[in-house]
Amino acid sequence: MANVASTANVRGMNAEPVARARRAQPSWRARAERSAQNAWSGILFGVGLVAFVDETVFHQLLHWHHFYDLGSADLGLVSDGFFHAVSWFATIAGLFLLADLRRRGGLHWARWAGGVFLGSGLFQLYDGTVQHKWWGIHQIRYVEDLLPYDLTWNLIAGLLVVTGIVLLVRTRRSRTLERETS
Amino acid sequence: MSAVSAVSPIPTSHAHGGGTPLDVILMVLFAISWVVYLSGVVSSHSRGRPWPLFRLVFWTAGIALAAAAVVGPLADAAHESFVAHMWAHLFSGMLAPLLLVLAAPVTLALRTLDVTPARRLSRLLRSAPARLVAHPLSAAVLSAGGLWVIYVTPVFESMQTNRISHLFVHAHLLAAGYLFTAAVIGIDPRPHPPGRAVSVVALVSVMASHGILAKNLYAHPPMGVPVSDAREGAQLMHYLGAWAEGTIIVIFCTQWYRAAGQRLTRQVSRGIVDGSARR
Numbered sequence: 001m002a003n004v005a006s007t008a009n010v011r012g013m014n015a016e017p018v019a020r021a022r023r024a025q026p027s028w029r030a031r032a033e034r035s036a037q038n039a040w041s042g043i044l045f046g047v048g049l050v051a052f053v054d055e056t057v058f059h060q061l062l063h064w065h066h067f068y069d070l071g072s073a074d075l076g077l078v079s080d081g082f083f084h085a086v087s088w089f090a091t092i093a094g095l096f097l098l099a100d101l102r103r104r105g106g107l108h109w110a111r112w113a114g115g116v117f118l119g120s121g122l123f124q125l126y127d128g129t130v131q132h133k134w135w136g137i138h139q140i141r142y143v144e145d146l147l148p149y150d151l152t153w154n155l156i157a158g159l160l161v162v163t164g165i166v167l168l169v170r171t172r173r174s175r176t177l178e179r180e181t182s
Numbered sequence: 183m184s185a186v187s188a189v190s191p192i193p194t195s196h197a198h199g200g201g202t203p204l205d206v207i208l209m210v211l212f213a214i215s216w217v218v219y220l221s222g223v224v225s226s227h228s229r230g231r232p233w234p235l236f237r238l239v240f241w242t243a244g245i246a247l248a249a250a251a252v253v254g255p256l257a258d259a260a261h262e263s264f265v266a267h268m269w270a271h272l273f274s275g276m277l278a279p280l281l282l283v284l285a286a287p288v289t290l291a292l293r294t295l296d297v298t299p300a301r302r303l304s305r306l307l308r309s310a311p312a313r314l315v316a317h318p319l320s321a322a323v324l325s326a327g328g329l330w331v332i333y334v335t336p337v338f339e340s341m342q343t344n345r346i347s348h349l350f351v352h353a354h355l356l357a358a359g360y361l362f363t364a365a366v367i368g369i370d371p372r373p374h375p376p377g378r379a380v381s382v383v384a385l386v387s388v389m390a391s392h393g394i395l396a397k398n399l400y401a402h403p404p405m406g407v408p409v410s411d412a413r414e415g416a417q418l419m420h421y422l423g424a425w426a427e428g429t430i431i432v433i434f435c436t437q438w439y440r441a442a443g444q445r446l447t448r449q450v451s452r453g454i455v456d457g458s459a460r461r
Contacts, residue, residue: 067400067417081394085386088424089431096435100442 024105028180034106035173041097042115043122046164048091050120051084054127058140065138076135083131087123111171118164124157204345205253212249216242219287222294231293237285244281247273252352261342264407264415272419274352275329276426279359284433288370308373318365318376318384325358326391333395338404362388367433378438385434389427396420 024030031038058065101107128150132139140149219241226233250256251274259266288307292300306312314320332338332351341348364370366381396419403412 067397067413067420077394077397078390080397081390081392082386084393084424085389085427088389088428089382089386092428092431092435096439100439103443104446 024103026105026107028176030104030106031108031111032173032176032180034101034104034108035111035176037097037101037106038108038111038171039115039118039168041094041101042112042117043119044090044094044097044115045112046094046116046119046121047123048087048094049116050123050127051087052091065140067138076131079131079135083123083127090119108171108176110167111176114164114167114171116164117160117167121157121160121162121164124160125154128153128157204349208253208349209249212245212253216245219285219290222290225294226290229294233290233293237290240281241285241287244278244285247281248278248352248356251278252349257348261348264404264411265418267342268415268418270352271355272422272426275325275355275359276423278356279363280426280429282360283363283368283370286369292371304371304373313374315361316365316372318362318381321358321362321365322384322388325362326388328354328358329392329395333399333404336405339406342406363430367430367437381434385427385430389424392423392427393420396423 054065059067098107098112101112128140132153133150139146140153220238223233223238251260251270256266256270256273260270261267288303291303295303307316315324332341337347337351341351362384365376366385396416399419400413400416403409407415
């Protein structure tokens with residue numbers, strides 16, 4: 001508190017509320033209050049993260065993925081367009097939500113990480129099943145035997161989802177509140 | 183280039199290298215819009231209300247990019263190369279509008295105009311038609327829809343051969359791009375600001391539509407455009423467009439974050455929320 005007051009004095013009267021709001025100390029109560037925001041911030045960032053890895057690693061660095069396989073249906077193209085738009089927005093918005101949690105003292109890293117696992121897993125699963133297999137926008141790699149690639153891709157996605165769910169359940173609101181009192 | 187120039191075999195009145203009367207008229211128009219803004223800045227300063235220099239820089243850069251799309255070497259190359267054509271489109275449809283919106287011309291106008299014209303301007307901005315086109319969803323339809331019309335109708339062919347229709351398309355892109363950017367991240371005063379959720383939906387839809395159109399152009403090159411040129415242009419549209427959109431998202435989220443911070447500050451000062459460590 002002393003620190004907060006001195007900063008406010010230096011900046012003048014008007015700066016005081018801003019300084020106090022920005023310097024909210026982390027507490028388990030604040031984390032419990034912001035339980036949903038922690039999960040959503042992580043999920044949004046996870047969705048963006050997996051799209052980013054997909055784009056940089058598989059499209060740009062390895063050149064395994066193609067920009068677009070011409071044969072796919074219009075529906076696949078529409079899905080792909082929204083996939084990119086949503087993930088781009090989610091990455092940035094997720095990080096702003098994270099900054100908001102920090103200034104409120106409500107950032108719960110374990111819960112946030114759970115959200116990241118769940119978000120990235122769900123999107124990778126969607127990409128690996130619906131977009132690659134059902135609509136055939138593009139394949140993981142252009143080789144004869146695609147099965148090992150598809151299996152690995154979707155198994156990793158499943159693992160991410162399970163890890164995310166476990167973390168989110170373990171960091172649920174009621175448990176977080178318990179830590180405040182203990 | 184020579185192989186590509188077979189795209190428009192019909193000789194047109196369009197002389198390369200600039201210097202046609204139309205070029206001169208366009209340059210004069212761009213110069214006027216720059217001088218008018220500059221005189222607003224000077225007038226604001228002389229009245230003791232400084233105008234941020236970076237806004238003048240944004241306005242200058244925005245005008246320069248809009249001009250480069252229709253006059254000069256890039257505009258000439260755009261008639262022959264699809265990649266150059268796409269650069270010109272990204273300039274006039276995305277980058278120039280973004281820079282011009284960030285220059286806050288309406289705020290500057292309201293600040294420097296005399297009372298009567300300033301009132302007229304604010305009445306115009308509050309009018310029903312202005313509110314309709316300035317809404318994020320209608321601006322999104324104008325902007326994204328217009329782009330589809332260009333490529334799936336004969337508009338593209340006509341703009342490649344006809345200077346006037348080329349100009350008309352760029353004027354539309356600039357205006358629709360400006361309206362949309364202002365609707366989502368406008369910093370000029372707005373009598374009826376849209377809800378954040380509506381803006382998010384509009385923004386994501388326009389981004390998706392842009393990406394879908396890019397891949398569509400990749401698969402189906404416009405009439406007369408060689409496949410390799412079309413694919414390079416389509417990927418440019420996809421990736422450079424994503425960066426311009428990313429910038430808009432960051433600005434949008436920053437505005438949201440700041441507004442939430444101000445609400446938090448008010449709550450803290452009223453004692454609704456305890457901002458300090460004691461909970």
